[in-house]
Each structure stands twice: as structure tokens, then as C-alpha cells.
Amino acid sequence: MDFSLTEEQIMIQQAARDYAQRELIRDVLERDEKAIYPAEHIKNLAELGFMGMMVDPKYDGGGMDTVSYVLAMEEISKVDSAVGVIMSVNNSLVCWGLEEYGTEEQKEKYLKPLARGEKTGAFLLSEPEAGSDATMQRTTAEDKGDYYLLNGTKNWITNGGTASTYLVMAQTHREKRHHGINTLIVERDTPGITVGKHEEKMGMRSSDTHSVMFTDVKVPKENRIGEDGFGFKFAMRTLDGGRIGIAAQALGIAAGALERSVKYSKERKAFGTEIANHQAIAFKLADMETRIDAARLLTLKSAWLKDREQPFSVASAMAKMYASDTAMWVTTEAVQIFGGYGYVREYHVERLMREAKLTQIYEGTNEIQKIVISRHLLRD
Numbered sequence: 001m002d003f004s005l006t007e008e009q010i011m012i013q014q015a016a017r018d019y020a021q022r023e024l025i026r027d028v029l030e031r032d033e034k035a036i037y038p039a040e041h042i043k044n045l046a047e048l049g050f051m052g053m054m055v056d057p058k059y060d061g062g063g064m065d066t067v068s069y070v071l072a073m074e075e076i077s078k079v080d081s082a083v084g085v086i087m088s089v090n091n092s093l094v095c096w097g098l099e100e101y102g103t104e105e106q107k108e109k110y111l112k113p114l115a116r117g118e119k120t121g122a123f124l125l126s127e128p129e130a131g132s133d134a135t136m137q138r139t140t141a142e143d144k145g146d147y148y149l150l151n152g153t154k155n156w157i158t159n160g161g162t163a164s165t166y167l168v169m170a171q172t173h174r175e176k177r178h179h180g181i182n183t184l185i186v187e188r189d190t191p192g193i194t195v196g197k198h199e200e201k202m203g204m205r206s207s208d209t210h211s212v213m214f215t216d217v218k219v220p221k222e223n224r225i226g227e228d229g230f231g232f233k234f235a236m237r238t239l240d241g242g243r244i245g246i247a248a249q250a251l252g253i254a255a256g257a258l259e260r261s262v263k264y265s266k267e268r269k270a271f272g273t274e275i276a277n278h279q280a281i282a283f284k285l286a287d288m289e290t291r292i293d294a295a296r297l298l299t300l301k302s303a304w305l306k307d308r309e310q311p312f313s314v315a316s317a318m319a320k321m322y323a324s325d326t327a328m329w330v331t332t333e334a335v336q337i338f339g340g341y342g343y344v345r346e347y348h349v350e351r352l353m354r355e356a357k358l359t360q361i362y363e364g365t366n367e368i369q370k371i372v373i374s375r376h377l378l379r380d
């Protein structure tokens with residue numbers, strides 16, 4: 001078994017680390033406090049090729065593998081996972097889905113500007129009453145001959161206010177249940193779309209989260225992805241890859257908290273010595289590192305499987321669940337190591353703890369990941 005990285009993967013990891021440690025760090029606290037969208041950073045990351053990392057260069061992407069994507073996501077999310085999630089949604093939910101299942105015309109028109117990072121995309125599956133139970137889509141896409149008429153409301157949409165390209169899941173043939181769902185490419189400036197208020201979140205406050213309402217929105221037939229009724233399968237397959245991105249993001253949050261904890265415990269003194277010399281702290285650090293490494297192995301394994309076109313649905317569910325639980329646990333321990341300082345903003349670990357919570361929830365709660373894993377285990 002070979003755990004080494006290629007020269008190219010190391011270069012990508014280093015480029016992401018440099019940008020995060022030099023640029024993202026500068027205004028992360030202010031962006032978090034005031035919920036300011038990181039527009040300038042997204043532009044810079046696009047120039048580094050990080051907004052369409054895995055897209056084939058013939059569609060203006062970076063042509064990188066999923067392992068490189070994981071490495072970059074980890075470095076970015078060590079410093080600011082709000083930027084991480086914007087990157088993740090664009091890369092693994094929107095660009096990947098379009099490249100894998102879109103027509104040549106769709107790729108030309110929609111994928112290319114997304115892969116260049118000139119535009120961003122959003123993935124509109126969740127609804128007020130269809131979150132975990134994603135088959136219960138109430139948004140409708142009525143077949144009107146040469147167009148669909150879209151009506152309904154989507155919730156918790158990352159990039160909802162800033163994206164110019166939406167991938168929207170909607171029900172066309174209710175009697176067919178999830179086999180009647182379609183995914184449509186919708187331009188955000190189409191008449192009839194209303195973007196709801198910016199959600200004031202507990203963490204990842206500078207990422208852009210909105211509800212989006214559709215009232216009699218006309219979507220050309222050629223904007224449907226795949227065959228009629230393919231929309232739910234499209235969503236599930238795309239989310240399998242999305243979960244690798246969230247695992248990498250959670251990994252970054254945990255690794256960022258550990259780096260800060262190691263540094264702090266070598267500086268802070270109590271009872272006549274640096275707190276790192278107290279076993280109570282040193283053992284916490286050892287446990288944190290061990291769990292992070294296990295999360296990293298699961299995450300890289302799922303990326304490795306995807307790069308080899310082997311089934312990765314269960315591997316990505318395990319990686320997402322384990323890495324996000326690890327991020328929650330590690331960041332809570334980090335706050336404890338920092339004591340009172342951990343509870344105030346300028347030391348970052350309380351922010352990382354707030355960010356970790358979301359990774360246990362979105363792109364399928366960890367309870368949903370357990371459904372995916374256990375069904376695989378128990379099937380005949």
C-alpha cells in the first residue's frame with residue numbers, strides 16, 4: 001500500500017496552504033463576525049484553479065484528481081471553512097454533476113464559466129419539508145412541451161444569493177415518486193426567482209445561505225440534466241462526491257484546531273511549566289492527532305476510490321461522518337485546552353467549533369450517512 005503523494009499533489013497542497021496562511025487568515029475573524037461574503041478570495045482561488053479543480057481542461061478546469069482536491073480543501077478549511085464550503089459546492093456538487101451528466105451544449109454554456117470560477121453554482125435539493133427525506137420534493141417542474149414551469153421553495157442553499165447557475169431538483173411526475181424528479185439548470189436571473197434573506201448562521205457565517213423561491217419560472221427543456229426522471233439519481237450520485245468535499249472540510253477544521261492547540265500548549269504556562277508538559281494536555285493532543293489521522297485516511301481513501309472509478313458511496317459516507325464527528329470532538333477539546341481564551345473570538349478555536357457543527361449536518365446529516373452505510377452492510 002502506497003501512502004505517498006505525487007509531486008503535483010504536494011504542489012497543490014502547498015499552494016492552498018500558502019494562500020490560506022497568508023491571505024485567508026487576515027480577515028477571517030471580521031468576515032465571520034459581520035457575515036461578509038469572501039468575494040475577493042473566491043476570485044483569487046479561481047485564479048489558482050481551485051473553483052473547478054477536477055474539471056477536464058477541455059472545459060476550462062484544472063484537470064486535478066480528487067486526492068488533490070481533498071488536500072486543497074483541508075488547507076483552506078484549516079483557516080476558513082466558509083470559503084471551503086463555497087469551493088466544495090462549486091467543485092463537487094455543481095461542476096462534477098454537469099461534467100458527468102451534462103450534454104456538450106450544457107458543458108459549453110454552463111460548466112466552462114463555473115470551472116473558470118467566473119461564475120459560481122448552487123445545488124438546490126433541500127426544501128422546507130424535504131431535508132433528510134429528499135425524495136419528498138414538493139417543488140414542481142411541470143412539463144409544458146418545450147419548457148418546464150418551475151414552482152416551489154428551496155431552503156438552506158449554499159451560494160443561493162451569489163450563484164448565477166442553479167441545479168434545481170423538482171417533481172415532474174408525482175405518481176412516479178422519486179422516479180419523476182428532474183434536475184434542471186436554471187439561470188438565477190430568470191424572471192420569477194426570488195432569493196430569500198441571508199440566513200444568520202451559528203458558524204461559517206460568511207458563506208452565503210438563502211432560501212430561493214420559484215414562481216412560474218420558465219426553464220427550457222434543453223436545460224434538463226439526463227433522461228426524464230433522472231433527477232433524484234443525479235442528486236444522490238452527486239452527493240456521494242460532495243461528501244468527500246465535506247469530509248475534507250471537516251478534516252481541515254479539526255487539523256486547524258489541533259495546530260493551534262499544539263502551539264498554545266507549548267507557550268502557555270501553568271503550575272510552573274508549559275501546559276504541554278502536563279499529561280492531561282499531552283494526552284488530549286495525542287488523541288486529537290490519532291482521530292484526525294484516521295479521518296484523513298478515510299477521506300483520502302474515498303477520494304482514491306473515486307479517482308479509480310471504483311464504487312465510493314459507502315466510503316464517502318463513512319469519511320463524511322467520521323471526519324465531521326472528529327472535527328466536533330477535536331474543536332471541543334481545543335476550546336478546553338485554551339480554557340477561558342478558547343471561549344473568546346480572537347483565539348479562533350470557538351469559531352472552528354461552531355464551524356465543525358455544520359459539517360455534521362449538511363450534505364446529509366450523520367444519521368443519513370449511517371442509513372447509507374448500514375443498508376449497504378445489511379443488503380442481501
Ligand code: CAA
Pocket residue numbers: 085089123125126131132133134135156157158178232233236237239240313362363364365368371372
Ligand atoms: N447513487 C445512486 N442512486 C442512489 C443512491 C446513490 N448513492 N442512493 C440512493 N439511490 C437511489 C436508490 O437506488 C433508489 O432508486 P430505485 O428506487 O430506482 O431503486 C432511490 O435512489 C431511492 O433510494 P432509497 O429507496 O434508498 O430512498 P430513501 O428515501 O429510503 O433514502 C436517502 C434515500 C439516502 C436517505 C436520501 O434521501 C438522502 O441521501 N437524503 C439526504 C439528502 C442530503 O444529503 N441532502 C443534502 C442537501 S445538499 C447540501 O447540503 C448542499 C449544501 O448546500 C452544502
